[in-house]
Amino acid sequence: MADQRMLKLAEILVHYxxxxxxxxxxxxxADVLALPLVAEVRxxxxxxxxxxxxxxxxxxxxxxxxxxxxxEQLAWIGPIAPIINDQADVSIRIAAPGNTRALSGIDPHKxxxxxxxxxxxxxxxxxxxxxxxxxWVLTQFPCPAYAQEAxxxxxxxENFVYAxxxxxxxxxxxxxxxxxxxxxxxxxxxxxxxHVAVRGPNIDLTLSIDGRTFINSDGRRNxxxxxxFTGPVEQSVNGWVKFSYPAIRGGYAVEGVEFEFRDxxxxxxxxxxxxxxxISQLDSDAGARYLGEFAVGTNYGIQRFTxxxxxxxxxxxxxxxxxxxxxxxxxxxxxxxxHWDFICDMRQSSEIVIDGELFYKDGQFQI
Numbered sequence: 001m002a003d004q005r006m007l008k009l010a011e012i013l014v015h016y017x018x019x020x021x022x023x024x025x026x027x028x029x030a031d032v033l034a035l036p037l038v039a040e041v042r043x044x045x046x047x048x049x050x051x052x053x054x055x056x057x058x059x060x061x062x063x064x065x066x067x068x069x070x071x072e073q074l075a076w077i078g079p080i081a082p083i084i085n086d087q088a089d090v091s092i093r094i095a096a097p098g099n100t101r102a103l104s105g106i107d108p109h110k111x112x113x114x115x116x117x118x119x120x121x122x123x124x125x126x127x128x129x130x131x132x133x134x135x136w137v138l139t140q141f142p143c144p145a146y147a148q149e150a151x152x153x154x155x156x157x158e159n160f161v162y163a164x165x166x167x168x169x170x171x172x173x174x175x176x177x178x179x180x181x182x183x184x185x186x187x188x189x190x191x192x193x194x195h196v197a198v199r200g201p202n203i204d205l206t207l208s209i210d211g212r213t214f215i216n217s218d219g220r221r222n223x224x225x226x227x228x229f230t231g232p233v234e235q236s237v238n239g240w241v242k243f244s245y246p247a248i249r250g251g252y253a254v255e256g257v258e259f260e261f262r263d264x265x266x267x268x269x270x271x272x273x274x275x276x277x278x279i280s281q282l283d284s285d286a287g288a289r290y291l292g293e294f295a296v297g298t299n300y301g302i303q304r305f306t307x308x309x310x311x312x313x314x315x316x317x318x319x320x321x322x323x324x325x326x327x328x329x330x331x332x333x334x335x336x337x338x339h340w341d342f343i344c345d346m347r348q349s350s351e352i353v354i355d356g357e358l359f360y361k362d363g364q365f366q367i
Contacts, residue, residue, distance in 0.1 A: 002036065005162040008172060009139070009223075010040035012165065013092055014048065016173045017137035017220050022049030024089040029055045034096035034141035041092060053084065059102035066106045066114070074110055075117035085121050091134060096141035100149055100307075103251030108280040111250050112337075116284060119337040122325065129221075130328035139165070139223040140310055150306035164224040164302055164311060180218035183228055183298055189367050190214045190228070193354050196294070198319070200350025202244060205261070207294060208236035209354075212331040217295075226299025226314040231332020234290050235264035241321075244345035245305050245312060252277045253307070257342055259323075265289045266323065282323065287336030292326030295319060296352070296360065297343075309341050317347040317363030 014020050026045045030038045038054065045052045066074075084091075103111070128134040140146060140161070147157035159168075166172035194210040212230045219225040238261055246255045256272030266289040271278045282289050300316030313320040324339040326332020346352075347363035358366045 005167040009167040014044040018090045020048045020050045024050040026052045026090040027084045027088040028092045030094035031096040032058045033143045034094040037141045059098050066110050074113040091136040093138045096143040097145050100145050101251050108277050115337040176219040183216045187214045187216045197353045202242040205239035208233040227295045229295030231326035231330035232294045237261040237264045243342040245343045247342045254278045287334045290334050292334040293322035
């Protein structure tokens with residue numbers, strides 16, 4: 001018998017996050033291990049009167065391709081991808097890897113070539129989303145690999161996931177609307193603000209948000225969510241930060257990351273583990289060493305680090321920032337083939353001061 005919480009998560013994705021309408025073209029992209037959730041999502045999409053295309057993938061397929069592909073093959077874009085990218089009304093992505101380290105043996109040059117070739121597709125997608133032409137949501141299906149990363153049993157991890165997404169609640173949509181209302185008060189306060197100073201044991205950073213917009217991330221694009229974010233003025237970031245948790249990307253866990261910014265650019269980057277991979281990504285293109293996102297996690301229901309950025313960047317009491325591509329709807333002008341988030345814990349002796357006013361202290365909002 002299907003887990004009723006999984007069925008409820010499918011309803012959240014289709015009816016709340018993606019708001020699927022009759023006649024929509026919905027692209028469902030998922031890993032094969034997520035098949036139970038994929039089937040239920042497709043059932044609900046069809047029942048809603050929409051049309052769906054399902055694209056399934058697996059770690060083994062990515063590894064087989066990347067290990068053998070030449071630069072020409074890595075850069076080749078098949079005819080299907082641009083059509084979906086430019087014409088689908090809705091994108092639902094459900095991740096469920098069999099092995100989160102499947103690509104750790106791949107030469108970092110290869111994923112970089114693959115990403116760079118798809119930069120224009122990524123920019124087009126982000127622009128369509130900013131203009132309201134594409135509704136998208138990303139989620140994860142609880143699977144053994146994610147549970148292992150989080151140091152939990154599968155059952156414990158399932159409980160964690162369904163609690164974080166409110167799929168274990170009688171009315172999940174009402175709960176997400178409550179998140180929206182709470183965060184909207186913060187977003188409204190931030191309108192028109194200009195100068196941000198962040199200080200703590202792991203950070204001493206200043207940046208400008210002049211003319212930029214904070215977005216209320218309320219479960220419509222990430223499920224779960226719980227953050228407010230913007231794109232800082234590109235050349236305004238100065239100072240240093242030491243990130244509190246490993247940053248995981250492309251099968252690599254990069255630990256002990258430190259950045260120093262000067263006039264917006266990461267001029268010094270170091271890591272205690274996998275530093276070469278970190279540098280390779282920062283050297284992807286001209287925009288990869290500038291911040292595309294500055295955000296504060298607001299989900300105090302998520303308090304443990306699980307090595308999954310979808311959950312970890314939402315931890316109440318943390319902030320995160322992403323090097324690379326910014327979201328156009330924030331006003332960000334930074335373009336890059338990468339978007340990589342890094343998390344800084346702000347729960348002890350830390351503060352965010354905005355236009356001289358204390359906005360946030362020791363992990364709690366002060367306004």
